[in-house]
Amino acid sequence: MNKDITGKSANRVDGKAKVTGQATYAAEFAIPALLHGFVVSSEIAKGKIESIDVAEALQVEGVVQVFTHENRPQTAWFDKSYQDEDSPPGSPFRPLHNNEVLFSQQPIALVVAETFEQARYAAILVKVKYQEAPHTTDLQANRDQAYVPPKYKSQPPPEKRGDVETAFANAAVKVEQEYFHTAEHHNPIEMHASIAAWEEDGTLTVYDKTQSVKNSQKYISQIFGLSEKEARVISPYVGGAFGSGLRPQYQLFLAVMAALELKRSVKLVLTRQQMFSFGHRPATIQRLQLGASTDGNLEAARHEAYAETSKFEDYSENVVVWQNVLYQCDNVAFSHQLIGLDVYTPLDMRAPGGVTGLYALEIAMDELAIAANLDPVSLRLKNYTEKDQNKDLPFSSKELKACYQQAAERFGWDKRSPAPRSMRDGHNLVGWGMATGAWEAKQQESAAKALLTLDGKLTVSSATADIGTGTYTVMSQLAAEALGLPLEDVTFKLGDSSLPEAPLEGGSWTVASVGSAVKLVCEAVGEKLLKFSRKLPGSPFATASLEEVLFEEGQIKLKSDPAQAMAIVDIMRQRELHFIEEEVSSKPAPGQKKYAPYTHSAVFVEVKVDEDLGTIKVTRVVSAIAGGRVINPKTARSQILGGVVWGIGMALHEESFMDNNFGRFINHNLAEYHVPVNADIHDIDVIFVEEHDEHVNPIGAKGLGEIGVVGVAAAISNAVFHATGKRIRNLPITLDKLL
Numbered sequence: 001m002n003k004d005i006t007g008k009s010a011n012r013v014d015g016k017a018k019v020t021g022q023a024t025y026a027a028e029f030a031i032p033a034l035l036h037g038f039v040v041s042s043e044i045a046k047g048k049i050e051s052i053d054v055a056e057a058l059q060v061e062g063v064v065q066v067f068t069h070e071n072r073p074q075t076a077w078f079d080k081s082y083q084d085e086d087s088p089p090g091s092p093f094r095p096l097h098n099n100e101v102l103f104s105q106q107p108i109a110l111v112v113a114e115t116f117e118q119a120r121y122a123a124i125l126v127k128v129k130y131q132e133a134p135h136t137t138d139l140q141a142n143r144d145q146a147y148v149p150p151k152y153k154s155q156p157p158p159e160k161r162g163d164v165e166t167a168f169a170n171a172a173v174k175v176e177q178e179y180f181h182t183a184e185h186h187n188p189i190e191m192h193a194s195i196a197a198w199e200e201d202g203t204l205t206v207y208d209k210t211q212s213v214k215n216s217q218k219y220i221s222q223i224f225g226l227s228e229k230e231a232r233v234i235s236p237y238v239g240g241a242f243g244s245g246l247r248p249q250y251q252l253f254l255a256v257m258a259a260l261e262l263k264r265s266v267k268l269v270l271t272r273q274q275m276f277s278f279g280h281r282p283a284t285i286q287r288l289q290l291g292a293s294t295d296g297n298l299e300a301a302r303h304e305a306y307a308e309t310s311k312f313e314d315y316s317e318n319v320v321v322w323q324n325v326l327y328q329c330d331n332v333a334f335s336h337q338l339i340g341l342d343v344y345t346p347l348d349m350r351a352p353g354g355v356t357g358l359y360a361l362e363i364a365m366d367e368l369a370i371a372a373n374l375d376p377v378s379l380r381l382k383n384y385t386e387k388d389q390n391k392d393l394p395f396s397s398k399e400l401k402a403c404y405q406q407a408a409e410r411f412g413w414d415k416r417s418p419a420p421r422s423m424r425d426g427h428n429l430v431g432w433g434m435a436t437g438a439w440e441a442k443q444q445e446s447a448a449k450a451l452l453t454l455d456g457k458l459t460v461s462s463a464t465a466d467i468g469t470g471t472y473t474v475m476s477q478l479a480a481e482a483l484g485l486p487l488e489d490v491t492f493k494l495g496d497s498s499l500p501e502a503p504l505e506g507g508s509w510t511v512a513s514v515g516s517a518v519k520l521v522c523e524a525v526g527e528k529l530l531k532f533s534r535k536l537p538g539s540p541f542a543t544a545s546l547e548e549v550l551f552e553e554g555q556i557k558l559k560s561d562p563a564q565a566m567a568i569v570d571i572m573r574q575r576e577l578h579f580i581e582e583e584v585s586s587k588p589a590p591g592q593k594k595y596a597p598y599t600h601s602a603v604f605v606e607v608k609v610d611e612d613l614g615t616i617k618v619t620r621v622v623s624a625i626a627g628g629r630v631i632n633p634k635t636a637r638s639q640i641l642g643g644v645v646w647g648i649g650m651a652l653h654e655e656s657f658m659d660n661n662f663g664r665f666i667n668h669n670l671a672e673y674h675v676p677v678n679a680d681i682h683d684i685d686v687i688f689v690e691e692h693d694e695h696v697n698p699i700g701a702k703g704l705g706e707i708g709v710v711g712v713a714a715a716i717s718n719a720v721f722h723a724t725g726k727r728i729r730n731l732p733i734t735l736d737k738l739l
């Protein structure tokens, strides 16, 4: 093992391709004789299409066809054919299925033309008559409609323990509050897009924006009856996704449908407005009760969530599981109910459930600290849990105490004066707040293939994705390390459905899952090399076992005497091997079930609030992360920086504004949907706390894609309270709420 490769910062291996425009995104593949699609979106939120007149649109020069529910080709009959790996329980939306309108901006027609401009123009000429029905889009107003879903998408709320009613009634110190956050949309810079390239032999090559080529491939296979060979899905680069690419979106369905029917290649790119027509972080109401003794020992905790879903799928997230992960308490109760609205089904967005559940819990803990007259960090340390009370298991590792300690020290927390409005900087009120973050560190089954050629170059592949997280780079590092090759000699391939099976690129599990397969497959190549070397004349490894050798600098060396070495390429040459190829599948080890694997973080934030204007600036953030082994500190830090920026957006800017009159997210553009810009971002300091984890997976890394955003919105809310004395329990914290 070459110890110099992982744990060290490496530049992105795809960095140059990206900054020089060589990286091809889904809509950028140059396909000859391409047709262009444009989607017509429903203007109403609910009802029926009484008539749809496409005659005028068809007259436009270059228009080839207009697809509607009236003329769409036959597709799969059964609901379940439209389900994908990330589907919640329910009946997935089927584009152009019938004349029913289920949500605003539903795709109701696809215009296909020789040019994009022709298609877009003709789309305006499609005349739709609706039979409008009353819609329901107001979460708060429909709270009495909340229901317990027959099945939860991920895990059901944890079981009740102890007697929370009595414990809460008797608690000396109490917090009982409601917290709310609005819907948010993913808004990656790259719009969702698919090209269905029609080949002469009737097969399709599909270029799709996705977090899983396998998922997209299976989806179109099920619906259109295409085998894996008849429809290959390619997605080498993704311009941000954050969860929006976990499910196949409707542009994939429509592009493939049109290409198959027209026997031509079809490209379909959604507009920014249409990016608000599928999937969002669901608006959620949370109710919390925390009760403690006078010295701050938690005696009762209740966490309830009321979250929106569509009328056709029961989307739910793990919102109420975090109390059990973070704070020891014997009397607890949890519930998670859904409220069905006439919107598209919500969709996983970076740290789904965690970032929202901990938003509420970590503000409630801040309120409890104030009620108990305790420092917020002390309160958390007092109630620190050494086991995951959800499953009654010890943690695979947990360096959260070190996170609190190192972040507090770096931040200068000991200089905080606890009283609200007690710290100032000129006309600004200064607030310091903190919060805890946690996220699951899962490993999923994954496969990888390795090909070592006579020139000493190694190509490793798996059908995973790189949504900007650094997958290409980190997998290359893991492979280089396992076989002791220089990083330049390793190529990692992903984003092609013909490659070995990989899970969805999400859940922060890619390094743990695909990385384990990469490590394993490279070790299998190494083992083969050793086997071949043993029989060579004068081999220093004649009797050596795998444990007795190391792979370093392109050579196999004897651990006991590293001067005894053979170059990998020499072994291959002498044995007349042109290449060595291995493929493995890697599954979580059974022993893992004995531990609860979580990433943890502590986030400390400084805000400055203009006393007259109510404007909030997040001037400093220190985020300490315990995420196991860090493979590439540079890309790892970027993940946390990005997560913190997201957290600032969630706390202060992002809001998908539902206009209940129209039943539509009305600010469906980047001018009115605010995300943080450079001027909003100041000092962000990331600390990776040392954490060794023997149990979590063969890599020892816990995943860093999501933990960075968790806790940030709560820490900012707590800091705003500390600055102003005003507690805002409603995200985003905009001026109007604060003044």
Ligand code: MOS
Pocket: 211, 241, 242, 243, 244, 246, 348, 349, 350, 351, 352, 505, 506, 507, 508
């Ligand atoms: Mo993430 S929301 O699992 O892409």
